[in-house]
Amino acid sequence: MxxxxxxxxVTIPPFEDNPPQLDRVGPYDQRHLATYIRLLDAExxxxxxxxxxxxxxxxxxxxxxxxxxxxxxxxxxxAHWMTEKGYRHLLEPRMQ
Numbered sequence: 001m002x003x004x005x006x007x008x009x010v011t012i013p014p015f016e017d018n019p020p021q022l023d024r025v026g027p028y029d030q031r032h033l034a035t036y037i038r039l040l041d042a043e044x045x046x047x048x049x050x051x052x053x054x055x056x057x058x059x060x061x062x063x064x065x066x067x068x069x070x071x072x073x074x075x076x077x078x079a080h081w082m083t084e085k086g087y088r089h090l091l092e093p094r095m096q
Contacts, residue, residue, distance in 0.1 A: 018071075025082070029078070036078065036079035038056050039052060040080075042055075053068045057071055057075075059071060
């Protein structure tokens with residue numbers, strides 16, 4: 001996919017319609033940290049959700065409006081969880 005603003009090819013990691021709702025940061029969250037940051041940035045800039053889901057996930061909100069909205073909203077909610085609680089798990093020392 002090509003980001004219209006930067007003309008760079010953006011790699012989209014495989015995603016589920018709804019991210020896993022764990023009480024800890026899981027492998028899915030780790031793979032999607034950049035996705036979460038991009039969603040939060042889009043929200044902070046006041047971007048329309050349809051534009052964000054098209055650029056970030058490569059979904060067409062005109063063809064799949066319900067799925068596009070679900071993907072956007074569920075991942076944005078998980079992004080907010082990461083900023084409020086999930087980040088603490090990233091700071092914990094890892095067992096070796």
